[in-house]
């Protein structure tokens with residue numbers, strides 16, 4: 030049972046389950062925070078370090094004291110255990126759990142079902158010493174570009190957790206490269222130092238080789254594998270030894286004292302050498318520090334004050350010139366407190382990151398990103414928000430740029446400790462949960478008002494070179510979130526019985542708000558529900574979540590590619606509708622002309638025009654009925670039922686009997702358009718993907734040979750450190766199961782991202798082969 034649960038925790042979000050175990054274990058109480066009324070005895074802390082209690086009353090700490098971080102790790106490297114220890118030492122949870130002990134998770138599932146909240150939580154807030162740490166969940170599946178990018182957007186820094194016996198593994202490599210792209214400063218934590226075959230040297234070497242980064246060794250282990258008992262801080266030359274002080278060996282207390290030569294001469298020498306190497310490395314990367322050591326301390330590096338070295342390490346970490354490396358054993362409760370110190374010391378505060386879009390907003394104008402939506406049956410959608418500028422207050426209205434609507438939030442909550450605390454305001458750099466936003470979904474940008482969005486749009490327009498754009502276009506520039514690509518795969522989904530259809534519809538509508546890349550539609554012919562997603566894995570996960578979180582066992586049809594249809598030529602068609610319903614005669618005649626639209630940009634909605642003779646006499650009310658008919662007809666093309674794009678429709682003539690309903694007008698127009706499209710000759714378009722593969726030189730030719738067999742066209746091969754980055758365009762139809770093939774071709778060393786680039790025409794042979802397949806003839 031536990032194994033099963035552990036697996037989906039892997040697939041879903043491990044931090045989520047932690048948050049859920051500890052935050053949502055009981056019905057979350059919402060309490061209005063009143064600093065003066067707080068009674069410390071009510072809290073759930075077990076001798077928290079530092080002055081956590083008083084800090085907890087600080088709703089908006091100074092921005093320099095905030096750290097928004099994520100933890101990235103390969104499966105089983107110890108992300109959950111490390112996170113759990115962080116929450117324990119910070120006083121967030123009272124008892125240390127073991128991920129291999131399933132009881133708590135089972136309990137949590139029961140609670141979760143009773144409370145009706147979905148499992149996932151996006152962030153957990155806790156204080157360490159005098160810092161506010163928001164631990165933001167990083168997605169379990171790097172295959173979801175949208176999900177990963179959304180998440181990286183709200184992180185200011187990250188901790189990469191490694192299994193010290195395994196070094197850098199595939200999944201870490203992928204996320205590491207994504208973090209490189211988003212320029213996120215990082216710290217490495219070599220976990221599992223207690224494990225047989227754990228090797229500090231091997232793991233550091235693997236970081237150097239595989240991640241092509243400069244590791245800064247800030248600690249050295251004392252002992253390795255079974256003998257691992259502590260570590261030495263290379264900067265301060267202090268040793269930290271964890272010794273069980275009571276039956277409860279929770280690692281909370283450890284001995285910290287200067288390492289003396291008499292304690293261990295060879296370790297002392299190692300630390301001395303490591304410190305000198307560290308100083309030289311940092312001096313090479315930081316001019317300010319180089320000047321300092323060449324001047325005052327050139328005679329004796331030992332005299333360099335630790336705080337000067339720490340500040341220089343911070344600067345090179347923030348500039349991503351090097352990565353601090355720490356070590357420990359989360360399971361054996363060693364090394365996590367120094368890791369927390371390093372997070373506060375070396376990772377950036379929100380204002381130390383540069384966010385390009387902020388230049389478009391005035392200083393105190395709100396700019397916030399909704400980065401996760403949770404569904405709570407009693408309180409409705411809870412939206413996780415990160416503020417970049419301005420402030421948020423409960424009962425205030427915000428303008429959602431993506432949805433072009435104004436919404437009012439009723440309350441603001443901090444996901445703090447075991448409660449969600451109601452707060453009166455939220456300042457830049459912070460993260461909170463908003464209650465009452467009905468429209469906002471994952472990835473939406475929230476600003477203070479429409480006027481502020483338009484002003485920022487103008488500013489963005491000016492920065493983009495003052496091109497004339499309409500406001501709608503410019504607004505799309507403003508998305509602090511990520512643009513959602515069109516889904517490229519689809520399949521039918523069916524509930525186990527008709528009685529469950531309503532539940533399935535509800536589940537899908539909740540999931541859609543959380544995940545903007547998921548689309549759901551109804552097949553107009555069969556009435557079946559259709560799921561449209563970004564990839565094989567995406568659809569699989571949605572299927573799994575419906576079962577796991579909503580308790581509905583569904584059946585998926587075969588996975589299909591979302592083609593498009595367009596026309597080859599111009600054509601005209603006429604149609605007549607003459608129907609008597611009750612005592613009314615509905616009579617319409619029409620003539621339509623269709624023409625292909627060519628250009629670089631895809632035109633997904635039909636361009637609608639009217640002949641002069643029609644526009645002169647056309648009442649405004651009928652225009653909507655006509656345009657509905659045209660738009661509906663384009664949803665399903667005449668050849669295979671895929672959406673029709675890149676067409677221009679001109680209404681050449683229209684006669685309508687006075688009693689005719691709008692529905693009949695739409696129906697006649699729609700049918701006439703289908704006739705015209707058929708006459709114009711249908712061309713099927715297939716999704717063409719932009720593929721980026723990062724591969725070592727040794728495996729480059731194997732990857733290229735494979736691409737050639739997939740109708741791929743190579744556009745560019747770049748060099749990135751010792752790796753090659755292949756940029757290619759490949760039809761999606763050739764990409765099924767690609768991750769498995771690439772893994773075996775490159776011994777798991779290559780990574781790739783896949784994104785929709787455009788739609789390209791199938792040639793006549795490919796088109797007729799597809800038609801035959803769809804008709805079941807082959």
Ligand SMILES: Nc1nc2c(ncn2[C@@H]2O[C@H](COP(=O)(O)OP(=O)(O)OP(=O)(O)O)[C@@H](O)[C@H]2O)c(=O)[nH]1
Nearest residue numbers: 039043104105106107108109110128221358359360
């Ligand atoms: N020996 C040893 N085992 C550890 C350590 N940390 C975690 N583990 C074990 O490694 C396994 C995976 O730990 P998790 O914390 O679940 O790792 P994770 O990275 O969250 O795993 P996934 O969520 O499955 O990706 C569990 O059996 C842990 O008990 C450690 O420091 N030493």
